[in-house]
Amino acid sequence: MDTIHTDIELASVSKSYPLGRSRVPIFEDLTLHIPTGDFLAIMGPSGSGKSTILNLIGGIDQADAGTISIGGTALGRMGERALTRWRARNIGFVFQFYNLMPRLSAAENVELPLLLTPLSARERRERVLTILDIVGLSDRARHLPSELSGGQQQRIGIARAVASDPRILLCDEPTGDLDRKSANEILDLLQMLNRELGKTIVMVTHDDSATRVARRTLLLDKGRFVARQEMPACA
Amino acid sequence: MRLTPSMLLRQNLTRNLTRSVLMILCIGTAFFLFGLLSSFRAGFEGSEARADRLVVSSKVGGNETLPLAYLQDLKAMPGVAAVTHITRLRAYRSADPRDILGANAVDPESYARVYADTYRFTPALMQALADNRTGVLVGRSLAEREGWKTGDRISLTSFVHPNAQGMSWGFSVAGIFDGAEPTVDTNFLLLRSDYFNTALVRGKDQVNLFGILPAPGTDPDALIQRIDQRFANSSAQTRTQSETAYMGAFLEQFADISTIVQLVSAVAFATILLITANTMIFAIRERTREIGVLKVLGFAGPAVMGLVLAETLVLFLLGLALGLGATAAVLPLLGGALSSIVPELYLTPRAVASAVVIAAVLALLTAAGPALKALRLPVASALKQR
Known part of the structure; x- marks a missing residue:
């Protein structure tokens, strides 16, 4: 189990988006603590700022005010290049629409982030095979994304997210484009990654079933967390 | 299964194969034209002309x-x-x-x-x-x-x-x-x-x-x-010139071959520049989301920009090879048919070197806009693109 401290802290964070000459506030003075090893599901209506929180934690968007720190490292103080390097090492992203490279095979998609690591080609290959085995798609390694079902593509997306062994997984509606059965399989996979591999997971979702696997659920509405639900350690 | 950066390049180049092939043909046509015109110029001037050897002719004219x-x-x-x-x-x-x-x-x-x-x-x-x-x-x-x-x-x-x-x-x-x-x-x-x-x-x-x-x-x-x-x-007054100057002056009796070559080549390359730049802008725009994903995965902006530059450079080099290859294939046929007009048609090493430089410069000019856009693309907004 991973014991390295990767607590996520959002302290008095504000974010707005430009709309013409004015700015539309998404949330103001938002504070959130996500301890290492947590599996947090953030739910809420569209436009409530759920994905924005993920983007801020992942360092692909910047807050207007407040501080975001992960494992004691303040993201706002990092330059673009350092932030990119840090993200490659510490964060795995899972997207609603998978965002796989269409002309790369499943294995090549998983290997993609490993190009940025010092691993040799052989080590990369071994790592990819291991991860494909974990997500149950060893037999689909050579398939293109277009030859896989939605659920399988999302598994590849998750495999890619964990390929470089990041501490934190940020999942943006990972089941939003899947049927119920596939969605449950993805949720089970994420739960396994959290429970067995110790990944800290922050998941934005509209899927009520997410509460089944998450340790905590927060409801975000109009820029405020309005409800909290603590789940038992093993659902 | 061994992924390399060149595979990413190949992925992008083969994403829309028809478009890539048409672009290569387009670029190849321009270099074919350049190669042909350069060969004509070299044929007229003669590569054997030397700047240090002198020619003494009548000051009145070449026929005197x-x-x-x-x-x-x-x-x-x-x-x-x-x-x-x-x-x-x-x-x-x-x-x-x-x-x-x-x-x-x-x-x-x-x-x-x-x-x-x-x-x-x-x-x-x-x-x-x-x-x-x-x-x-x-x-x-x-x-x-x-x-x-x-x-x-x-x-x-x-x-x-x-x-x-x-x-x-x-x-x-x-x-x-x-x-x-x-x-x-x-x-x-x-x-x-x-x-x-x-x-x-x-x-x-x-x-x-x-x-x-x-x-x-x-x-x-x-x-x-x-x-x-x-x-x-x-x-009988004399006009003494270097051999190269003499050949140049001799040619200008018929036409300013050099200027014609430069003008036609410039027009061809300017057209290619516009077409290719336009196509690359569209090609990069339709990949906005993928560029965003690469950045999310940890690929730095300069690396993504490098991919765009390399992609354009490969297109130009393939077009260059096609164009000059076609020129080399056609020259023997043209040389025979035009032997009474142009003594010898051939691609000089200088013309090939010029073509390589032109290809590299055009690739950089073409890719500069899209590559900079890829570099500066905000990840969050890129991921919102569908």
Whole structure:
């Protein structure tokens, strides 16, 4: 189990988006603590700022005010290049629409982030095979994304997210484009990654079933967390 | 299963194969045009022209003659290592005025000395010509074109230089000479000036040109001035130029080939630049989300920009290879058909080097906009693109 401290802290964070000459506030003075090893599901209506929180934690968007720190490292103080390097090492992203490279095979998609690591080609290959085995798609390694079902593509997306062994997984509606059965399989996979591999997971979702696997659920509405639900350690 | 950065490049290039192929064809067409025009220019100018070798001609014009007696003055001039003289026969293979053929009356010994590094005159060839007053040394290209072999009898017509028998001149092929390099024009023949001068019924002891090889360390410009000043007050004033300048001026009598090449090439490349830049902008725009994903995965902006630049560079290099390859394939066919107009058509190393530089510059110009856009693309907004 991973014991390295990767607590996520959002302290008095504000974010707005430009709309013409004015700015539309998404949330103001938002504070959130996500301890290492947590599996947090953030739910809420569209436009409530759920994905924005993920983007801020992942360092692909910047807050207007407040501080975001992960494992004691303040993201706002990092330059673009350092932030990119840090993200490659510490964060795995899972997207609603998978965002796989269409002309790369499943294995090549998983290997993609490993190009940025010092691993040799052989080590990369071994790592990819291991991860494909974990997500149950060893037999689909050579398939293109277009030859896989939605659920399988999302598994590849998750495999890619964990390929470089990041501490934190940020999942943006990972089941939003899947049927119920596939969605449950993805949720089970994420739960396994959290429970067995110790990944800290922050998941934005509209899927009520997410509460089944998450340790905590927060409801975000109009820029405020309005409800909290603590789940038992093993659902 | 072994992923490499080049696979990402290939992925992007083959994403829309038709578009990539059309772009390569488009770029290839421009370089084909460039290669063809450059070959014409090189063919007209002759790659053998040297900047340090001098040509002395009449100041009045290229068709005017100079007295052969200048030869002794030129030989005696300081800074002159070797000097030879050339008289153009202005000969035709048949009565057809389009069937013109390069034939120069020269003093073989001095000619071989001045042009020693341009043509290969072996001792055997020189001896064969020395042994045969009506012999001619035929350049390899001309011999192949006309199907001539050593020992063949040939007949030429010159309307400018009649002999006692009229306009017809009979020669025998004493040997066939080669250029020092494959690109050297050998589409002409050399006859002995002593025989030619004796056989002439008028215009004896007149030459069209003197070729001068300056002594090592001689300032060519100073020598040019000395020569022209020496004959400034004579009835036949001279114009001395470097060989390259002389060839350039000679060509400009017909057309400014160099300017035509530059203009047509510039228009072709400007068109290609606009088409390719436009296509690349669209290609990058439709990949906005993927670029965002790459950045999320940890690929830095410069790396993503490098991918775009490399992709464009590969397109241009493939187009370049296609264009110049097509040029090389077509030149032998064109060379045969146009041999009476352009002595030799060939792609010079300089033209190929220029094409490579142009391809690299155009690729950079084309990719600059899309690559910078990829570099600056905010990840969060890129991921929102569908």
